[in-house]
Amino acid sequence: MLKRTPLFPIYAEHGARVIDFGGWELPVQFAGIQKEHDAVRQQAGLFDVSHMGEVRVSGEDALPFLQKITTNDVSKLEAGQCQYSLMCYPTGGVVDDLLVYKLGDNNYMLVINASNIDKDVEWMQQNLTGRVDLVNISEETAMLALQGPHAELILAKLTDAPIQSLKTFRFLPEADVAGIKALLSRTGYTGEDGFELYVDQKDAVKLWKLLLEAGQEHGLVPAGLGARDTLRFEARLPLYGQELSKDITPLEAGLSFFVKLDKGDFIGRDVIAGQKTNGTPRKLVGIEMVERGIPRPHYAVFNTDGKQIGEVTTGTQSPTFKTNVGLALIDSAYSALGMELNVEIRGSQVKAKVVATPFYKRKP
Template identity: 65%
Template structure:
């Protein structure tokens, strides 16, 4: 573990029986009490995630918005103060540099949250494509992030703050909120398919915040959650993972993220290729499937129809909530229809599956 990057909570993990693994160069807990227990806690109560490995870039200046508009595919000009959007950020060829969140703190003041494995790459990319009056500060090392997710998230967090959390709508946020005596940016966002909040605070304060939330939430059954359940939760809700559903070789249109590509907003990096893709139609498409024979699909397993390779699995597992072996696969578009039968090649044998509607899981509002 010596050579791995560590979040400010690394020393706290053992107190909660965190089982540490190497996750893209970071020492992070894959589980605490067990993946299935943790998954169930988030679906039915609430769970707390350390996501301090995520990156934070602060973009300021009179040309901050113009720069962000050039970098991302979504339209940040529509943001009000205190609002956030999700967006892919693309290369010229339409492949994805990263997917990220943009928070508008005020005119000329934005926070961009990027994936942990891409922090340096993203920072270099936006610096390379910056122009005019803009300052980009990589605040990742001084910033920590927790996510409290699940149907009881608001109830638990409300006990710790005077701010009225019920007033924070989905993809909106409040800044400088006092949570258990710690200044936080609190946003109603998350990566689990459940209601919940993401809290950003100073790295030096996060251990206290973590302990406080778990102590406050104990009577409501709040558990610490590791990477294992983070993946099964996001996957059931069909939320993409960078490096699997979206990569430098997979465009947002191919991965079903066309809603976040605003071709009419003006020019942005990758627009020309994406506009052409939209006009001509994509050749590959991301689909969800369930296994109809016994077997668990895994990333990179080949997908065939009639003995011919038509694509590969991007993510697959047993869905703990839906109780089925399910997967996402990027396949040739002519086969991407509900009800299409597939063969997933598991240990050199074809195992039957069928394309179904996604998301696999949707919470009851």
């Protein structure tokens, strides 16, 4: 039996096509991936991301516990600020990538990937030390993401909260959005400006409808997992299970900025520090097809001598640029910009080259 978010009952009203996504019945698209992708790049899109997990971490040892299990430096957070981070195994591979929200002293909320909720909570419990309370609040929490250049304009119609002055990776713990209490943050997974609204499950449908209504004149459309994936991919934002996994370290994935080796010990630090010193055997790079063909996840990548050097992690035709591009985890020796490679597509070696990422960067 697939799990459903509180918004499932209204998907059909918008013509959603649903799929099994990590055990959840979720919309891959509403009006179409290209249309939804373009709306987020140019106006705004509304995503149901209520499948994501939320865990409250509190108690007098909450900070040292989070410092031990995550790679970023939680001590740098002020109340009302959040950060992107990773949890690693002792091998340096990734348990999950996540957001850490500081609600107050000794009081945090972690936002984790839907398919990893059970695994992550178990991992945290296994590594629990000191006085720490862990509460999985995923089932009572709904989350909507309003993304795109018109997001602020639309949200401002429904709230008097000071969203205009809210900086990226900051949040308001209790904003009133059309009478609904929401934790309101300004992050995003699309490469655009945008907001996340965490609300009680019972308020999700009402908030969804209010946002769509407020955004009608500003081009707001419901958006599904398909556009979410193409948007995050163009902005080179990783997806767990593709760019990150138990077999891929943060440094191999190009996420060294979120690993603070000088903060003290944390799980996986020794291996990651060794890679920092000696270099990583593999590297995540951008690739662009020189010949016709679309690189898809798990397609093998070869050097020009025919030796396999890695594989594609994500690839598609970029909806923004109409180029056939991908991210590939390959032997570091072949990671220089302009390096010629081949991607195996339906049994044939098709020419590609290493290119700079992100493929898309929004204008300030």
